Amino acid sequence: DEEVPESRLELDRSDDFSGKEVRPSLEDGPRLTMVDAPPLVKTKPLNYAISAKPVDVKALKNGLWKKIQSSKKKECDFQLIMNEVSKAQRSSPIGDISVPFCFVCLLHLANEKNLSLKQDNLDTLYIEA
Numbered sequence: 001d002e003e004v005p006e007s008r009l010e011l012d013r014s015d016d017f018s019g020k021e022v023r024p025s026l027e028d029g030p031r032l033t034m035v036d037a038p039p040l041v042k043t044k045p046l047n048y049a050i051s052a053k054p055v056d057v058k059a060l061k062n063g064l065w066k067k068i069q070s071s072k073k074k075e076c077d078f079q080l081i082m083n084e085v086s087k088a089q090r091s092s093p094i095g096d097i098s099v100p101f102c103f104v105c106l107l108h109l110a111n112e113k114n115l116s117l118k119q120d121n122l123d124t125l126y127i128e129a
Helices: 057-070 078-088 099-113
Strands: 075-077 116-119 125-128
Touching: 057 078, 057 099, 075 078, 078 099, 078 125, 099 116
Parallel strands: none
Antiparallel strands: 075 125, 116 125
16 A cells, blocks of 8 residues: 555544545535625725824813713713813813714713613714713
């Protein structure tokens, strides 16, 4: 018998586990068809800050909390609260704030002050005090 290198050996699927070389053939099974590749999307460069901008988180959380408390309604719109805070705090030590940064601070406030966050659709987020 001719010796077959171990890398080409595969165990037979029978119960005796005798070593046999298995060579799959295209005619052994059904024909497989490949799926077309998905269309590629053009990449678009993103402009982002190269250096970190300092943000006073404590001042930002205090500003958010004051605006939520001063709201006359049971539910506050996050976008409106964020706009009010950013307008009121432009010259303060809060610095440049972004929506994700405000959202993270809102999550901290929700945890600390037992606030509920509700969403009607993907565009609007409500804060319930």
